[in-house]
Amino acid sequence: MKTAKPLIAGNWKMNGLRADAVALAEAVAADAAASADVCEVAVFPPFTALDAVAGALSGSPVALGGQDCHEAEAGAHTSCISAEMLADLGCRYVILGHSERRHGRRETSETVHDKARAAFRAGLTPIVCVGETRAQRIRGMTTEAIADQVFGSVPDAEGPMMFAYEPVWAIGTGKTATVEDIARIHDWLARLLHALGRDCEGSPILYGGSVKPDNAAAILAVEEVGGLLVGGASLDAEAFGAVIRAAG
Numbered sequence: 452m453k454t455a456k457p458l459i460a461g462n463w464k465m466n467g468l469r470a471d472a473v474a475l476a477e478a479v480a481a482d483a484a485a486s487a488d489v490c491e492v493a494v495f496p497p498f499t500a501l502d503a504v505a506g507a508l509s510g511s512p513v514a515l516g517g518q519d520c521h522e523a524e525a526g527a528h529t530s531c532i533s534a535e536m537l538a539d540l541g542c543r544y545v546i547l548g549h550s551e552r553r554h555g556r557r558e559t560s561e562t563v564h565d566k567a568r569a570a571f572r573a574g575l576t577p578i579v580c581v582g583e584t585r586a587q588r589i590r591g592m593t594t595e596a597i598a599d600q601v602f603g604s605v606p607d608a609e610g611p612m613m614f615a616y617e618p619v620w621a622i623g624t625g626k627t628a629t630v631e632d633i634a635r636i637h638d639w640l641a642r643l644l645h646a647l648g649r650d651c652e653g654s655p656i657l658y659g660g661s662v663k664p665d666n667a668a669a670i671l672a673v674e675e676v677g678g679l680l681v682g683g684a685s686l687d688a689e690a691f692g693a694v695i696r697a698a699g
């Protein structure tokens with residue numbers, strides 16, 4: 452059941468130098484302020500732009516997040532960023548277990564689990580992504596694949612946590628799950644999380660995968676959808692603004 456304002460999250464992935472990121476953040480801040488009564492908005496710039504975007508968002512209702520973090524607090528981990536470093540930059544969220552990490556970088560659920568604990572430690576809210584590949588879907592293994600990821604990734608530790616259902620075959624492909632499929636998977640996932648003591652009221656489930664201005668309102672209307680995780684369309688100020696307005 453929807454109990455809170457939906458979160459419209461923009462995952463910028465590995466896109467944007469600082470000047471582009473600041474310009475995009477300023478546009479998002481204006482759209483988010485105009486829709487602040489109906490939705491929350493968060494952006495996930497590349498690490499290199501976080502500081503500049505934090506400055507551009509100062510005083511705006513837009514929350515900031517990191518696209519990943521390391522499980523350790525500090526140490527000899529060349530190239531990595533800790534959850535504490537993200538918090539230090541003003542982040543509230545961190546995306547974990549995105550398919551571009553699980554499948555693209557062979558990240559296991561065990562690692563996602565440890566990163567989620569690190570996020571709690573730093574006071575961040577992890578947004579854990581789960582979703583089936585095209586091959587798993589064709590074999591009728593969608594719920595098994597997602598259940599495996601949930602059981603492996605969710606720590607026992609207490610902390611605010613969010614989830615994103617992102618069918619891997621829908622990410623960046625222009626293909627979106629049908630609203631019927633989204634409703635079915637979100638409802639099933641909400642029950643699974645409830646059974647794990649991760650009640651959906653406190654852990655809204657976002658949908659992600661080729662969300663665009665023309666499908667955002669229909670997906671947000673699905674009962675168990677608590678928001679949207681938007682990739683490609685979040686890089687275009689006009690398109691992301693239209694997605695934000697679809698929440699109203």
Ligand code: PGA
Pocket residue numbers: 462617621622623624625659660661662680681682683684
């Ligand atoms: P997309 O990406 O909107 O470009 O499909 C979504 C995501 O990767 O979170």
